[in-house]
Each structure stands twice: as structure tokens, then as C-alpha cells.
Amino acid sequence: MNEKPTPPEDWECCESECSPCVWDTYYEALREWNVQQKALKEKSESSQATDQDADEKHQS
Template identity: 45%
Template sequence: MTAQFPRPPDKPQDYECCKRGCCPCIFDYYYDALERWEARVRALGGDPAEVLAACRGMTGQA
């Protein structure tokens, strides 16, 4: 099912954030990329939540 959809962006690990209050933060970049990815999946006729769950199941991500 996921082969027809783009791969979701990788979520940064907590340790990758420097915790200095950067603007934008690495997590801001991630959430922006996630929104663009969700829009692309919807445009291709998919449900982002289902595709994300399937991708996480394939990689073992939490």
C-alpha cells in the first residue's frame, strides 16, 4: 500500500534538538515537512494517518 506514496519525513530524535530556543527549531522544520507530506499523500488519494502507521510498522519506529 505504501509503495505508491512518498516516504514520510524522518522525525528528529529529542537529542538532536539543542534546546536553545532556536527559531526555527529542527522540530519546526520537521512539522513543516510533515504537513507538506500529508498534503501530498491526500492529493494522491491516501489517508496520511494510515500511510504513516504502515510506514512505521515497516521500519519499527514508534
């Protein structure tokens, strides 16, 4: 999942306390997307730090 989930339209929730509600599904997808984005950011930062370390060692 690369694209951020979009919230449901107003008309998509019937407010009948369905289980799961479209909002429950959206918030779960959003939570998963946020976890994925955090992991990608950490991986990117880790990769950049490794690249910088390698560049510094290579220049020595």
C-alpha cells in the first residue's frame, strides 16, 4: 500500500453503527499506512547514513 488511504465520503457512512463501519476500515488502513511510511522513512534514513559512512571511509 503506497497511497495514503482516502477517508470515506459523507454518504458512505449510514450512521447505523455497522461493524465494521467504513470509518473503522479507513482508520485501520490509515494506521497500517502510517506504520509502512515510518518503516520506509527509517529504512531510507538508515540507508543514507550507511552511504555517508561508506563515502567517508572511501575518502580517507
